[in-house]
Amino acid sequence: MATLLREARATLVPDPAGRDGPLPPLMLVLTVVTGLVDAVSYLELGRVFVANMTGNVVFTGFALAGAPGFSLAASLVALAAFVVGAFTGGAIVHRTRAAEHRGRLLLYALLTETVCVAAALVVILVSGSPYTGGVRFTLVVLLGLGLGVQNAAARAISVPDLKTTVLTLTITGIAADSRAAGGAGSRAGRRALSVAAMLLGALGGALAVLNGHPRLPLMLAVVLLVAVTLTAVPMARGGRAWTTGHAGR
Known part of the structure; x- marks a missing residue:
């Protein structure tokens, strides 16, 4: 437990001169954003994710099989928007x-x-609930684009165990790398x-x-994104050790 x-404290209050500098807590905030946004997309936009693409691939299979409540069009649009965001x-x-500076990236x-x-x-804000038709797909596209960009950036920045949208390997690592399982330690x-x-964002959303x-969830997501963006502005300057060596890998 100690x-x-x-480890938790070192993530929340990292060493500025450490391998990842001030990045870990910011990546945690982006993970909360993921939970908030996916709560809106799944619960309000009809069983579709804008960040969890594994889920959308599964939903596509369900829709092709004719399972009720799943939209093939929504899943495919979300996948396409996410890919475009990741490309961006x-x-x-x-x-x-x-690419040469993690803070700038x-x-x-x-x-x-x-x-x-x-x-x-x-x-x-300008549309009435429920969000259907063109409004629904516009929201899926915009959110998919944004989360695709986030995922690509998190992958390139490469802070260990803080990928912001993917938890399967993280949860696997907790158990598989533990000393009880014979590993070196699971972080x-x-x-x-x-x-x-992620749980906090999904629960709140x-x-x-x-x-x-x-x-409200998207309002909170925007507030968090603006806060992290403002925090990142001074991080984009200078050349401390943590800013280089990982971006683009």
Whole structure:
């Protein structure tokens, strides 16, 4: 337990001169954003994810099999939007100078994602619930684009165990790498925080939607994105050790 708490604290309050500098807590905030956004997409937009593409591939199979309640069009649109977002994130990584600086890469990706999620919030604010037809697909596209950019940037920034949208390997690592299983140690503190961040976002988003406040999760997501973006502005300057050596890998 002492080790778990020590790892958790090192993630929440990292050493500025460490391998990943101030990045870990920011990636946790983006994980919360993922939970908030996917709560809206699944509960309000009809069983579709905009961040969890494994789920959308499974839903596509369900829809092709004729399972009720699943939309083939929505799943495919979400997949396509996410791919375009990931492509955009990849272009930021590989075709700009941001690839040489993790802080700058994070800032550019956050600016793009914030615009997409804020645009989705505007659509929700001016549209009446339920969100159907063109409004539904517009929201799926905007959110899929934003989360695709986030996922590409998180992959390139490469903070261990903090990928912001994928938890399967994180949860596997908690058990499979544990000393009880004969491993060298699972970094369970950091991994548990990643799971908790996603859970917190999903729980908060679901509670808001189910209690008649479908706009609130995206409002919170935009607030968090703006806060992280402002934090990333000074991080995009300078050349400390943590800013180089991992972006683009």
